[in-house]
Amino acid sequence: MKKLLAILLTTLALAGVAQAETLRIGTEGAYPPFNQIGPDGKVFGFDIDIANALCDAMQVECVFVTQDWDGIIPGLLARKYDAIVASMSITEERKQAVAFTGRYYSNSLRYAAKKGSGFSVDDLKGKAIGAQRATISAQYLEDNLADTVSIKLYDTQENAYLDLSTGRLDAMLADTYVNYNWLQSEAGQAFEFVGDPININDEIGIAVRKEDAALVERLNQAIEQIRADGTYANINAKYFPFDIY
Amino acid sequence: MNFQAILDSLPKLLSGTVLTLELVGVSLLIGLLLALPMALMRVSRRPLVRMLPYGYIFFFRGTPLLVQIFMIYYGASQFEWIRESALWPILREPYWCAIIAFALNTGAYTAEILRGAIQAVPRGEIEAARAIGMSLPLAYRRIILPQAVRIGLPAYGNEIILMIKGSALASTITLLDLTGMARTLIARNYLPVEMFLTAGLIYLAMTLVLTQLFGALERRLGRHLRPHTG
Amino acid sequence: MFELQGFGDQILLGALMTLQLAAGAVAVGLVLGLLGASAKLSRSRLARAAAGLYTTVVRGVPELIIVLLIYFGTAGMLTALAGTFGHQGYVELSPYAAGVTALGITFGSYATEVFRGAMLAIPRGQIEAAQAFGMGRWLTFHRIVLPQVWRIALPGLGNLFLVLLKDTALVSLIGLEELMRKSSIAIGFTKEPFTFYLLAAIIYLGMTVVTMAGIHFAERWANRGLERSRT
Numbered sequence: 093m094k095k096l097l098a099i100l101l102t103t104l105a106l107a108g109v110a111q112a113e114t115l116r117i118g119t120e121g122a123y124p125p126f127n128q129i130g131p132d133g134k135v136f137g138f139d140i141d142i143a144n145a146l147c148d149a150m151q152v153e154c155v156f157v158t159q160d161w162d163g164i165i166p167g168l169l170a171r172k173y174d175a176i177v178a179s180m181s182i183t184e185e186r187k188q189a190v191a192f193t194g195r196y197y198s199n200s201l202r203y204a205a206k207k208g209s210g211f212s213v214d215d216l217k218g219k220a221i222g223a224q225r226a227t228i229s230a231q232y233l234e235d236n237l238a239d240t241v242s243i244k245l246y247d248t249q250e251n252a253y254l255d256l257s258t259g260r261l262d263a264m265l266a267d268t269y270v271n272y273n274w275l276q277s278e279a280g281q282a283f284e285f286v287g288d289p290i291n292i293n294d295e296i297g298i299a300v301r302k303e304d305a306a307l308v309e310r311l312n313q314a315i316e317q318i319r320a321d322g323t324y325a326n327i328n329a330k331y332f333p334f335d336i337y
Numbered sequence: 338m339n340f341q342a343i344l345d346s347l348p349k350l351l352s353g354t355v356l357t358l359e360l361v362g363v364s365l366l367i368g369l370l371l372a373l374p375m376a377l378m379r380v381s382r383r384p385l386v387r388m389l390p391y392g393y394i395f396f397f398r399g400t401p402l403l404v405q406i407f408m409i410y411y412g413a414s415q416f417e418w419i420r421e422s423a424l425w426p427i428l429r430e431p432y433w434c435a436i437i438a439f440a441l442n443t444g445a446y447t448a449e450i451l452r453g454a455i456q457a458v459p460r461g462e463i464e465a466a467r468a469i470g471m472s473l474p475l476a477y478r479r480i481i482l483p484q485a486v487r488i489g490l491p492a493y494g495n496e497i498i499l500m501i502k503g504s505a506l507a508s509t510i511t512l513l514d515l516t517g518m519a520r521t522l523i524a525r526n527y528l529p530v531e532m533f534l535t536a537g538l539i540y541l542a543m544t545l546v547l548t549q550l551f552g553a554l555e556r557r558l559g560r561h562l563r564p565h566t567g
Numbered sequence: 568m569f570e571l572q573g574f575g576d577q578i579l580l581g582a583l584m585t586l587q588l589a590a591g592a593v594a595v596g597l598v599l600g601l602l603g604a605s606a607k608l609s610r611s612r613l614a615r616a617a618a619g620l621y622t623t624v625v626r627g628v629p630e631l632i633i634v635l636l637i638y639f640g641t642a643g644m645l646t647a648l649a650g651t652f653g654h655q656g657y658v659e660l661s662p663y664a665a666g667v668t669a670l671g672i673t674f675g676s677y678a679t680e681v682f683r684g685a686m687l688a689i690p691r692g693q694i695e696a697a698q699a700f701g702m703g704r705w706l707t708f709h710r711i712v713l714p715q716v717w718r719i720a721l722p723g724l725g726n727l728f729l730v731l732l733k734d735t736a737l738v739s740l741i742g743l744e745e746l747m748r749k750s751s752i753a754i755g756f757t758k759e760p761f762t763f764y765l766l767a768a769i770i771y772l773g774m775t776v777v778t779m780a781g782i783h784f785a786e787r788w789a790n791r792g793l794e795r796s797r798t
Contacts, residue, residue, distance in 0.1 A: 095591050095667070160742055162520065165527045166639055189527050226524030244431075244511045245521060247740075250755050251411075257758075258414035260429050279758065399775040400768045401736035403747060408768065411754070412761030498627070505629035509740065516631060529639035537628040537636065544627035 113152040117143050118173035121158040122248045125273045125331050126179040129158065141327045142196055142318075143177040149314040149323075161226055162247065165189055168299060174307065176299040179267065181228045191304070192297040193311040196324075197336045199296050200289035201229050204256070204271045205263040206282055213287035216241050222252045222261040229265040232291055253279065269336060339528055343535050346522050350532075353518030354539055360432075360504050360514060364439035365497060371444030376451035377477075390448065397445035402503050405442055410434040410510045431510040439507075443500050450496060454489030455481060487558045494551035498544050505540075515539060574753040574763075581749030582770050588663065588735045588745055592670035593728060599675025604682035618679060625676035630734050633673060638665040638741045666738035674731050681723035685716045718789040725782035732774055746770060 119139055121129040127137040135156050147154035157173045168176055168190060181199060182192045203221075205211035211219070217240050223229035225245040233243045244261060246252040249270065256264045257279050264271065268289055274280040300307050318324045319337070328336060375390040397405065413419050413428045427433045458481050466476040508517030519536040523529050606618035625633065641660045660668065689712055697707040739747035750763040757763070 095594075158742075162524060163529070163639060166529055169527070185525065225521060230524065245524075246511060247509070254411065254754075254758070254760070255414070259420060259425075260414065260431075396768070396772065399772045401733035401747075401771060403736040403739070404764055404768050404771065407747075408761060408764040412764050415759055415761040502629040502631075505631040506737075508631075516629065519632075520635075530636065533632055533636040533639070537632045540629055540632065541624060541627040545623075548627075 114155055115147055115150075115152045115175060116155050116157055116173035118157050118159050118164055118167055118176045119143075119178040120161050120164060122161070122250055123179055123270060126270070127177075138327065138331045139177045139179055141330070142324075143175075145318045145323045145327060146177075146311060146314040149317045150310050160247070161224065165299065168301060171301075174300065174304065175311065179270075179296055180299050182295045182297045183228060183231070185231075186299065190299040191302045191308055192299055193308050194315060195295035195297050195337075196315055197296045199294040199336075200268045200292040201232060201265055201294070202268040202271055202289045203263045203265055203286045204275060204280070204283050205286045206259075207284050209262070211263050211286050218242065219262040220244055220260065221263050221265055222246060222255060223265045224249045224252055227266070228291065228294060229267070233265060256283070269332065272332075339531050342526055342528050343531050346519075346526075346532060346535060349518045349522060350515060350536060350539060353513055353515040354543075356512065357501070357504050357507075357514040357516075358543075360435055360439060360507055360512075361497075361500050364436055364443055364504075365500060367436070367440035368443035368447050371440065372447035372451055375444070375448040376455060379448065379452040380455050393441075394445045394448055397442050398449070402438070402442055403506055403509065406435065406438040406506055406510060409438045431507075431512050434510060435504075435507045435512055439500065439504065442503070443496065446496055446499075447493065450489050450492045451485060453492070454485035457488045458484045487555075490551065490555050490558065494547065494555075497551075498547060501540065501543055501547070574749075574757070577749045577753060578746065578763075578766060578770070581744060581746035582774075584663075584743065584745040584749075585732070585735045586774070588666050588670070588738060588743065589728070589732050591663070591667035592674055592731055592735075595667055595671025596674025596678050596727075596731070597724075599671060600678025600682050603675060603679030604686055607679065607683050608686060622676045622679050625673055630669070630673050631737050631740070634666065634669040634737050634741060637669045637672075638662065641665065641668075662738065662741045662743035665741060666735070666743050670731060670734055670738070673734065674727055677727050677730075678720075678724060681720050681727065682716060684723070685719035686712060688719050689715050718793075721782070721786050721789055725778070725785070728782075729775060729778055732778065733771065736771075 119127045119135055121127055121135045123137070123139075125137055127135055127139040129135055135158060140156065143154055143156070157167075159167045159172065161178075164176055164178060164180075165186070167173065176190075179199075180186070182195065186192070203211070203213060216237060220242045221233060221237070222244045223233055223246070225247060230243070230245055233241065237243070244252075244255070246255070249266065252261070252264060252266075253274055255261050263286065271285065275283055275285070298311055300311070324337070325335075375394065378386050378390050379394075381387055409428070410431060413424075413434070419425060419428060462480055462484075463476060466480045467473075471479070504514060505516040507514045508520055511517070513521065515536050519532045523532045526532070603618045603621060606614040607622075609615060638660065693711055694707060697711050702710070735745055736747045739745055739751065742748065744752075746767050750767045753763050754760045
């Protein structure tokens with residue numbers, strides 16, 4: 093009881109201390125190479141680098157808060173953080189709950205399956221396809237293939253890959269670059285892309301509460317700035333040999 | 338509170354409820370089939386026979402259901418020889434992994450409930466049965482087990498409720514039971530409070546119905562023990 | 568098979584957090600249980616109804632749902648509440664606090680019944696004698712009733728604690744880094760789920776055994792000086 097009270101009071105106290113211009117950024121921390129948690133417990137990745145660059149451009153301090161993907165938008169709405177930089181796609185559905193900046197990279201979805209398994213996008217009937225819950229991959233599967241395939245949704249991308257590598261799934265539908273990253277890893281050696289990228293007009297943006305229109309403006313300007321002065325290109329090159337904007 | 342979203346979510350939540358009831362029903366059945374022989378072993382006069390099921394019972398009562406589910410679902414897939422064996426088509430499916438985990442879990446608890454109930458049957462009745470020449474199996478069938486069922490009913494009713502609540506963990510291995518449906522819906526409508534409250538109410542409805550049913554069953558089976566009126 | 572790849576300390580840290588979580592929850596739960604039992608035995612119909620609602624609802628809903636509901640639900644409520652006191656910014660319930668609250672509420676609902684049974688088992692004569700002496704309600708409660716309630720309720724509470732220890736695993740699902748969560752993290756690196764979940768199971772079994780021993784000794788101590796009827 094005392095510990096609960098102490099935690100509550102401490103959080104209240106800390107939150108009450110007015111920081112000069114700190115921006116709290118919400119991210120997942122389980123989505124390599126965009127955001128993941130290292131052995132030191134800190135988040136790192138493409139999203140983190142971009143967020144830091146944007147904060148520099150806006151001359152504010154960035155503080156990162158990790159949140160499980162399922163609760164990342166509810167967390168924003170509950171004011172746990174002020175912006176979500178976690179490879180979130182801009183969708184009409186999400187726009188009903190939050191506001192988005194312009195894009196900071198482009199995305200598409202692609203299937204990954206075992207080499208030589210004969211999996212083909214023309215013959216999906218009855219196959220077990222996995223995706224992370226609450227992502228646009230999950231949405232795509234639910235909206236288009238609900239009657240054709242057996243959709244398996246996972247809490248984390250990691251658990252989904254675990255089932256893919258042991259053969260519980262026939263294929264995985266996920267963001268192209270996330271799949272690309274996994275296919276390069278040791279676990280993904282026996283797997284490959286199947287089929288062309290789908291959902292190719294997907295834009296990744298930063299989610300912000302609807303009432304924070306000023307923040308959207310500042311973030312958009314910052315995005316333009318880091319695109320113009322080469323910072324973006326540097327970060328891009330660090331992770332991918334191709335341009336992902 | 339977004340009531341429209343709650344109404345819209347009902348069809349999916351109810352279909353999830355059907356899976357929940359299915360998981361619970363099948364697991365309880367298998368669990369009972371496992372529990373009976375184990376309970377009989379646990380009341381045996383021979384210490385070796387008594388100890389036999391103890392390891393299993395101790396493990397499944399002493400560890401969280403979540404660990405048991407994950408061990409079976411994710412753990413089984415770790416081993417090459419399981420993936421290549423004839424077991425794989427079964428263990429591959431989250432549905433069967435959940436059933437196996439639930440059945441083994443409830444089997445252990447039910448075995449202990451049954452054991453306690455059998456041991457609570459009045460000694461005198463068993464002695465009398467043997468004295469008039471009933472064989473042990475016959476004594477079990479006519480005297481011991483019917484009474485054990487009556488004695489163990491409250492505890493077993495409680496176990497069924499615990500199983501219904503435990504079934505919510507099936508959502509952690511991709512199954513779309515009531516809880517799984519709720520979490521899937523939240524992923525689209527961002528209304529965790531509305532969805533979990535609704536799911537919670539549906540679970541509550543199930544447990545209340547069960548409590549009433551068991552209360553009635555207990556009264557009926559025990560009516561010879563209560564003072565008659567008139 | 569037990570190639571832990573350096574995750575040993577992480578697992579132990581997780582086990583420690585599990586114990587901290589259980590300790591926090593039991594503290595909350597005992598308080599709620601005592602309050603609930605007193606309410607159920609009170610003369611006020613409102614108190615009895617409220618306590619009845621509490622135990623019926625909480626015992627009929629899966630612990631997982633309660634954990635998720637409190638974790639997601641309280642953030643918005645607390646922030647709004649703090650807002651009315653003029654506090655800007657975010658007030659959150661950390662996974663630890665949410666876990667303690669949810670598990671404490673669950674423990675409390677079952678403990679209410681245990682305490683109620685224990686309170687009813689205290690011979691009325693003792694309470695009447697205390698009142699005849701002129702002891703007030705509160706004095707009677709904490710000098711006569713409470714000490715005996717602990718003794719009678721101990722087995723039941725012990726069982727509830729064993730259940731609580733296992734329920735802590737659920738809090739891993741809202742990100743608290745207790746034993747289950749640490750195991751999942753280790754599995755993310757090592758890709759050996761069976762190894763780490765088996766290890767976690769063994770640790771839980773260890774905690775169970777130690778707790779059962781602890782309860783046994785606590786019962787022996789609580790019943791010191793008491794003549795138990797021999798059958």
